[in-house]
Each structure stands twice: as structure tokens, then as C-alpha cells.
Amino acid sequence: MTQSNETWLPEVEEIRRREQLAYGMGGPENIERQHAGGKLTVRERIAKLADPGSFAEVGALAGKAEYDEQGNLVSFRPANFVAGMARIGGRRVVIGGDDFTVRGGAADAAIAGKQVYAERMARELKVPIIRLVDGTGGGGSVRTQGTQGHTYIPANPGWDTVIANLSEVPVVAAALGSVAGLGAARVVTSHFSIMVKGTSQVFVAGPPVVEAGMGETVTKEELGGWEIHWRNGVVDNLAESEEEAFEQIRRFLSYLPQNAWEQPARAEPNDDPQRRDEWLIGAIPKNRRRPYRVRQIIASVFDRESFFEIGAGWGQSVVTGFARLDGYPVGVVANDPYHYGGGLTAQGSEKLARFVDLCDTFHLPCVNLVDQPGFVIGTWGEKAATIRKGALALAAVFQAKVPWVTVILRRVYGVAGAGHANTAGLNLRYAWPSADWGSLPLEGGIEAAYKRDLAAAEDPDALRAELMAKLGAVRSPLRTAHAFGVEHLIDPRDTRPILCDWVEQAYAVERHQLGPRLRGHRP
Template identity: 65%
Template sequence: MSWESEIKELRQREELARRMGGEERVSKHKSFGKLTVRERIDCLLDDGTFHESGAIAGKAKYDDDGQLIDFTPANFILGTGRVNGRKVVVGGDDFTVRGGAADGAIYGKQVYAERLAHDLQIPIIRLVDGTGGGGSVKTLDSSGYTYIPVNPAWDLVVSNMERVPVVAACMGSVAGLGAARVAASHFSVMIEDTSQLFVAGPPVVKYGMGQDLTKEELGGIQVHRSSGAVDNIAGSEEDAFEQIRTFLSYLPSNIWKLPPVVQGDDTPTRREEKLLSIIPKNRRAPYKIRELLPLLFDQGSVFEMGRYFGGGTVTCFARLDGYPVGVLAPDPYVNGGGLTAESSEKLERFVDLCQTFHLPIVNLVDQPGMVIGLPSEKKGTIRKGVRAISAVYQANVPMVEIIMRRVFGVGGAGISNRHGLNQRYAWPSGDWGSLPVEGGVQVAYRRELEASENPEALLNELLERMEAVRSPFRTAEAFGVEEMIDPRDTRPLLCEWVKDAYELLPQQLGPSQHGMRP
């Protein structure tokens, strides 16, 4: 006697599950240029590392003798595997089975995926391709009753944000709970031409709101490239997987571990001559921040998140002599680099992300302050800005400040916590104060200018007098800035600083004083 027949049945069921929604539906799915969920998992993970759980879960039919006559696998596949050698949980929707909708799912599988990540304390990657919500109203015919909505495993979804890296990819038309699963992550990515994301899809929007829109018009990348609902856009599924692998490479597996240090071939003492002239002498002239970043950080190590949302603030990961860091920087080409409502939200979330996973922060400062004017007031920019400043002040990860140019107003004052040990270096291009001299003079001397017979000449005289006073060397004389440096010395100083920062991190491991939210 043996269990050979049962093992044979197990293998048969596994083979049926690997067929997913069947040849016809798989072919239709691939005709849109999409990989199947199993192909996606194989493409994402290190070769041969996927170990599936719940492979034979699904909906089965039996004959009168109890023999299996039909089997439809659950439309959610989960398991563990490795990314760059580190263990992760991966869960993916199978659109070939009921379009990824909940009425084709076995809810316990999604719950188990979140529980695996939570209890094993390893990252989770969600490959979302469907609604994942309540399914079609047609299910009411079979159930015979309605229900109060509940989001499966949402207690674990929220808790995971506070303890392990959570990544989500929008792989197709994703609505409702599926869209929420994408948004409830530390890093999310959409794919050009094949991804759409919405709270409710076009038919529901047309009926409920009277808006007749295509999927692309309602939730394509032209909508979400700058909406803030997702972080990045990928040109293909393969590009999305590469971005996921790159994102995870900067983070520890959980909040109780240090970020991984990699050995690179860039020298920490590299001094770039371009830094001497990259900031224009003309204070109103912008410069290209994305050309500046590689001059400071390890070659090829800069990974940007959310470029087109709150574009005046740049948030990215990078490495210094192999050590991962978070980077805050300005983009003077967008609102002069000032804080808008959107860029404040972006800054707040990124600082919280670095705080959660104990990444030291390099703050490259050229901050003219919060963007002013009626449109900014209507968006409640001051409250959003204060939330961003609060995130900076609540963070206790090591932070270093490089003042490249401007520091003005509430936004400039709050971009770094200057009430503790503020390791700060300033370039000779530094320019700071409550207001820029050009505008401040006209406000401060308004009466004198109005009373002057030659206001233009008086204004020029005042500006000329102030020009010497605004010199950063005057501030350094009063120890108002700790150290003025040659910009070319910035990378060597940062590479020295980051080693000190990582010596402090073991004392900070574990949960942050406030939980991370999406």
C-alpha cells in the first residue's frame, strides 16, 4: 500500500492549475502584449527560486461518485522567491480567470500572502491585474444576500507598511480594491499602454457620474504620471520588474535590519570639477539637478521616485561608497524648486519612508520657500507644507544638509531640523534669509521708494548696499553656518559622513515612533 494514487491526483491538479484560465483566455491575454501571471513571477524573481503556496486552491466540480470533472484555479497565485538573493513574498492576480475579479478568488490566498510577509518579516510584491474587490453584482443571484464590504487582510496590509518593504505593480486595468492594493505600498509602478488605475472603471463612472471615458482617458498613464497615485511609470513589464528589483536593493528586508551595503567601484574621494560652476552666478538662472546628482553619488546608483508629481522636489535613493541613502533635492525648472502642496506631500511621504527603514538622508538644499499666490492658497499649501516640515522634525535618522543656493521663508527654515545636531555644509553660492533681498527690499523700503523722486536709483542703491551683506561669508563669520566648502569636496565629505551615520543606525532599528502610511 502506498499513497501513489493521491500523489498522482495532486500532480494532476497542479497541472490543471498551471493552465490558468485555459488556452483561449491565455492567448487572448497575451495578444495584448501582456505576460501571464506565472511568466511575470518567473521574470521578476531570481531564476528557479519560486516556491508556490496554495497551487491547487480553486473551484472544483465532482460527479456523483466524487470524482473531479472540472477545475478552475483561484485567480491569485502566491509564494516565496528571491530578488537579488533575498527572500520575498510575491502574489499576483491571474486575469485569465474571471478578469482577476474577487468572485474568481479564494480570499484566503491574499490574506496568507500578507501574513507570510508580516510574520516572516520579508518584503512583499503585489502584481495587481484586476479589481480584487466584490466582483460582479451577478454574484448576488447565487449568494442570495448582500454584505457589508470588508477589505480582506487590510489589518495586515496596514501593519506591513510599518515593518517590511511593500511593492505593487499595476499590471492591467485595476479598479476598486485592486487599485487600493497598488496604492497601499512604499513603491508602485504602472506600465505604458497596458496599465490603467481607477477607483471605479468606465462603465460605473458613466452610469454614476455621466462621464463617458475610455480606460486610458480615465486612468491611463497620462492621468497618473503626475497624480501621485503611483510612483513611477515603466515602458514595459520587464522594465517594471527591473525597477522593483532596484527599489528593493536600497532597503533592508525589514525594520529590524540595516539597509544592505554593496561594494562598488566608485572612489569615495572623487572630486568633480563640474561642481565648481554648476550653480549659475545669475541667481535667477536654473540648473539641471539630474546632471548634478551623479557628481555626488556613486556612479549609476541614483534611483528616482515620483518624478512628475510635485516635480519641484526630487526624491530618490542613491549610494555613497556603497551605503544606501535617501536624497532630497530641488528641481529649479519646476516652480523654482519651491514647495507646492504636491511636493510637500511627496517630501513628507519620502522622509517617512526613510525613517521607517532607517535610511540616512542627504538634503541638497536650494529652497526658495513655499510657492505663493492664489492657486497655492486654494490648495492649502501652508498645511501641506507644515506636514512636510513636521515629518522632517519627527525623523531621527541621520541627516546631512548641503546648502547649494537658496534658503528662504518657512519652507527653507523647515527643510531641515535645525534644533538638534545639524551637520551642514554650504557652498559659496549660498543665499539665505527670511526673504530674497530683491523682493524683501521693495517690501521693507516701500515708503521710502514711494516718496523718492527717483525710486529706481534708490532701489539700485539699496540693492548694491545689501549685496555685500548677503554674502555667505558674513554668515560664516558669525558661525551662522558651520562650514563653507569647495563644492568639489562634497562627495568626499558625504562618504565620510555616511559611515558615521551607519554607526548610529543599530541604535534606531525597530518600529518608528509613528507608523508609515501610503
């Protein structure tokens, strides 16, 4: 076949030239300013997050171009949002990131369309989406309105897709700079969010707007730094550097399927499913007032070094995260007796509900290691609306369809204790010999039930001791087992073999109920 002397090579070369202009982002001066602030550029971030050479950009030529009268390109400012397909750990994902070197990450005519396109790509191709947020990402500043000559009624373009994605594909967001307004909303409307210590802040509006509107003068860090948002649950995790944030993102995704129509992939097992750690026989102190390190128990029960904690900075009486059993990913819920004795707080309730929804959405069977003394009581608990938020947590547990197993380490008390599983279902439970349960702990329950008797007694302390001895005799879990009030009493050392046997069946059961949950995921 002969080739014509007239080809499209000049046009292809012009495409390449303009791509190089886009790759220049906001120019050397703005790139240097980005680096001086301890931050990577958006293209450097994508290169570090994605598998090498896997990023295929969409809309690289989008931006603002100016031409002379002869139609020659005079200047080109790329859109400050970079998006495309990539691979992470060999899996296809969509990555979209703000370019702070172009107008500080604020919106221009092209950014909204590219953001929406990235969200639609993830939804229609049924792959995870990762948002690298570094700016406002909204509809534009007051300066933009002045240029347009008119204002507008606020709308969030593509937000229907953003919300729909929560029920269909894994959504990850990293706050990598000063993130405000719609940018902040994009961070929290996700399944996993992370910020970088010292270089990222998240707020509804930045310090200048706060000062003008509220008369409050604050720095960016005082307004929306990591010490605020890691502890209030606005973000899930914290990283010391952008590179660490990317590593956490990769690890988070490794436990999840590509979408709600698939199951999580089993990793190559690297631990003996029959392993029995001897120290577990004494892991729970016989003195009920003594705490213990629940994360050490998690490390022994699940595959070694497989636990990935989510939300360690807030709702600290509840521990949540992913782990593996014989290679199978599972969700882990536990109580930490070092915080409020493991009792369920308002924050802990919100954290529990959100995590259970996440596991249910993406078909991760759940293991609940229970030591629940009940809702945290007192004026502080009432002011925090603990019972309303606690009811939300119970609703999440009872609505979850994913296979669930409960291991009772110590206490199960009250309404909060009743939320250890969907007790109207199969309610698969294993209890350690340290288990202790009831409507109220005896220590407080005697004071309430025998208030008049104690008040009338000549020796209240003697009566209290007598009642403790009498009622304490029936608190043995063996007596509950006689009445079939608990299904299994086990040697703590057998916990891992039992769970490794359970998880295979759990995955077989969940295989029959794949697809999005009807209720949707709550952000």
C-alpha cells in the same frame, strides 16, 4: 527496510494532476487574450521577476472544484490569485499576483483568503512583499451577489495587516492591467508603485460604473491612464514594458533592508570615495536667475550610476530617490530649479513627506541638496492648500529619526527653507560659496519691507538699487559663518569625500535605533 506495496503514490499523482490544472489558469483562449492585450500571465510575470526556479507557491490547489456523484473531479477553476515565497537578488520575498485570465481578476471565494495569507506571510516572516495587481481584487461583483443570494456590508479582509506592513516590511505594487476598486487601493498602499505605459490603468471605478453613476463617458486610458497618475502621484514610477517594471522593482528593493529591524545592505563599492569632480566648482551659475541641472550634480556627488529616482513625474520641483555613497544606500532629496525655481509646491510637499517617511521607516540616512526659494506663492498656490501640505512636509522632516545631512547649493528662504532639516537637532550642514539665505529673497523682500519708502521716493528705482547694494553686502555666507549661523563652508568639489566620510558614521548611529518607527508609515 521493506516497502509496502500499498503507497500513497496515486494520491501524490492526483495532486500533481490537479496542480497542472491550476497551472492552466483560465484556459488557452483566455491566455491568448491576455497576450493579445500586450500583457503577460501572472505565472509568466512571477518567472520574470523572481530568481530562476526560486518561486515556491502557496495554495496552488485553491479554487472551485466540481465533483460527480461518485466523487470524481469533473471540473476545476483555480483561484485567480497566485502567491508564494521567492527570491529576488538572492533575498527572500513574498510575491502575490492577480490572474486576469480567471474572471478578469475579480474576487471569488478563494482570492481574499490567499491575498490575506500573502500579506501575513510577509509580516510574520519579516520579508518584502510584491503585489502584481491586474484586476479589482475586491469582494466580488454584483453577479457574485446574485449567486450568493444576499449582499454584504463592505470590508477589506486583512487590511489591518496591509497597513501594518507599511511600518515593518518593504511593500511594492505594480499595476499591470486595468486596476479598479480595492485593486487600486492595493497599488497605492505601498512604498513603491509602478504602472506600465499603455497597458495599465488605475481607477476607483471603471468606465461603465462612472458612466452609470456620473453620466461621464470616458475610455479606460482617459479615466486612469499613465498620463494622469504618473503626474498626480498615484503611482511613483512609469515603465515602458512589464519587463522594465520588474527591473525597477528589483532595483528599488536593492536599496532597502528586509524589514524595519535591519539596516540596508552595503553594496561592493565601485567608485572612489575621494573623487572630486572639477566641474562642480562652476556648477551653480553666479547669475541667481539662471537654473542648472541638479541631476548632474547628483550624478557627480554620489556613486556613479547609483541614483534611482522615485516620483519623477509629479511634484517636479522636488527630486527624490535612492543612491549610494561608497556603497552605502542613502535617500536623496534635491530641488529642481527648472520647476517653479525649485520652490515647494503642494505636490512637492506631499512627495517630500512621503519620501522622508520611507527613508525613516527603513533606516536610510538622508542627504538634502538644498536650493529652496520658499513655498510657491500666488492664487494657484493658495488654492492648492500649499501651506497645509507644506506643514506636513516639515512635520515629516522634523519627526524623522534617521541621520540627516544638508548641503546648501544656493537658496534657503522662508518657512519652506526652514524645513531643510530638523533645525532643533544637530543640524549637520555644509554650504557651497553660492549659498544665499534669509527670511525672503532681497528682490521681493525689499518691495515688502520698504513699500512706503519706495512709494514716497522721487526715484524709486534709484532707492531700490541703493537698498539692494546695501543689503546685498551682508548676504554673503561668509558673514553668516562668522556668526556661526552655518557650520561649514566648503569647496563644492569636496562634497563627495565629505559625504562618503559622513555616511559610515551615519550607519553606525542608526544601528542603535532599529525597529519600526512609533508613528508608522503614511501611505
